[in-house]
Amino acid sequence: MKVSIENLAKSFGEKDAVNDLTLHVNEGEFLVVLGPSGCGKTTTLRLLAGFERPSSGRIVVGDTTVTDPEHGVFVPPQKRGLGMVFQSYAVWPHMTVFENVAYPLRVRRVPMKQIRLSVQGMLELVGLGEESASPATALSGGQMQRVALARALVADPSVLLLDEPLSNLDLKMRERLRHELKQVQRRTGVTSVYVTHDQSEALELGDKIALMNGGRLEQFGTPDDLWHVPTSRFVADFLGTANIVPVVAPDRLRDKKVVTAEGATIAVHGGEVDADGNGYLVVRPEAARLTSEAPVSSSDGNVWPVNVVERTRVGGVTNSRVEWGGQAVRVSALSDATQAGPGKAYLSLARNDAWVVSR
Numbered sequence: 426m427k428v429s430i431e432n433l434a435k436s437f438g439e440k441d442a443v444n445d446l447t448l449h450v451n452e453g454e455f456l457v458v459l460g461p462s463g464c465g466k467t468t469t470l471r472l473l474a475g476f477e478r479p480s481s482g483r484i485v486v487g488d489t490t491v492t493d494p495e496h497g498v499f500v501p502p503q504k505r506g507l508g509m510v511f512q513s514y515a516v517w518p519h520m521t522v523f524e525n526v527a528y529p530l531r532v533r534r535v536p537m538k539q540i541r542l543s544v545q546g547m548l549e550l551v552g553l554g555e556e557s558a559s560p561a562t563a564l565s566g567g568q569m570q571r572v573a574l575a576r577a578l579v580a581d582p583s584v585l586l587l588d589e590p591l592s593n594l595d596l597k598m599r600e601r602l603r604h605e606l607k608q609v610q611r612r613t614g615v616t617s618v619y620v621t622h623d624q625s626e627a628l629e630l631g632d633k634i635a636l637m638n639g640g641r642l643e644q645f646g647t648p649d650d651l652w653h654v655p656t657s658r659f660v661a662d663f664l665g666t667a668n669i670v671p672v673v674a675p676d677r678l679r680d681k682k683v684v685t686a687e688g689a690t691i692a693v694h695g696g697e698v699d700a701d702g703n704g705y706l707v708v709r710p711e712a713a714r715l716t717s718e719a720p721v722s723s724s725d726g727n728v729w730p731v732n733v734v735e736r737t738r739v740g741g742v743t744n745s746r747v748e749w750g751g752q753a754v755r756v757s758a759l760s761d762a763t764q765a766g767p768g769k770a771y772l773s774l775a776r777n778d779a780w781v782v783s784r
């Protein structure tokens with residue numbers, strides 16, 4: 426079902442945990458709520474689930490308003506028809522895998538024959554088809570989260586809510602389960618809201634990402650939007666790494682050009698500057714190029730002689746620290762591609778990879 430969060434706010438005493446949050450999730454969509462620790466992600470999810478009451482604002486699931494304090498509306502959690510998966514393995518240890526997953530259907534007094542069918546189908550979907558009779562205590566962390574996922578999905582929830590479900594797993598398992606989770610969501614088509622502080626999870630899983638900062642929505646869009654057309658330095662820097670260089674746009678970007686403090690002119694793709702024409706150039710380390718000779722085909726005129734201060738190789742990638750005018754800039758490239766430096770080199774940048782933000 427679709428979800429609408431409108432002007433949602435929640436304060437704990439003096440503290441505004443969530444502030445004027447408006448978000449829409451379409452039916453079947455996977456929304457990732459992303460942001461640093463303490464930015465209000467869990468509070469948002471708990472408001473959606475009905476574990477917290479908002480100070481103001483409204484939440485609508487499908488066609489049902491579930492929270493609207495102004496009109497005295499509050500639907501309790503158990504009546505919202507949601508599925509939930511948390512960071513901690515909320516699996517009942519004294520039950521088998523089957524019994525854990527069957528539990529929500531038992532509570533609803535679904536006939537046993539139907540329960541067997543649904544549970545077995547769900548266990549197969551999450552890759553636990555063979556583990557049905559195992560005691561839950563015999564499972565690894567990854568398997569326990571599969572059980573939790575199956576249990577959240579078995580009763581056909583209106584919306585699936587997940588709060589950092591992979592955080593307690595080791596890296597390999599986290600990446601594997603992340604991939605499987607996406608497939609399960611695709612196959613069931615369940616509208617999902619997934620909370621994480623991990624930008625790579627957000628980029629892989631999200632149809633849309635809501636990036637929060639200090640209780641507020643910083644930017645909402647597709648992973649591509651946030652990656653390529655960030656609206657602030659915070660967004661550019663939170664997703665991956667970004668070189669951020671203060672610039673001015675004397676023509677307010679109408680000519681798609683900005684100038685650095687050292688007087689270098691850069692052709693840019695677009696973006697925004699503030700009312701005084703000040704802004705910040707955003708360049709991803711992997712978008713800039715270093716060559717020992719000046720490139721023949723000029724990258725929209727964006728070519729400068731630079732000094733490569735340092736080169737470090739991390740696995741198959743080489744990171745270079747470059748002095749460009751008075752700025753320190755980071756450039757990354759696959760190690761097998763020819764790369765210049767240390768010492769004198771040329772830095773080039775395609776106009777399409779140069780973006781400007783106003784704050």
Ligand SMILES: Nc1ncnc2c1ncn2[C@@H]1O[C@H](COP(=O)(O)OP(=O)(O)O)[C@@H](O)[C@H]1O
Binds near residue numbers: 465
């Ligand atoms: N029950 C509570 N009482 C007081 N403050 C809270 C409570 N829950 C959350 N907060 C505060 O609200 C802010 C947002 O918390 P939270 O939503 O848990 O952030 P996140 O999940 O993004 O790390 C934090 O500053 C946190 O300390």
Ligand SMILES: [Mg+2]
Binds near residue numbers: 466467468
């Ligand atoms: Mg949290």
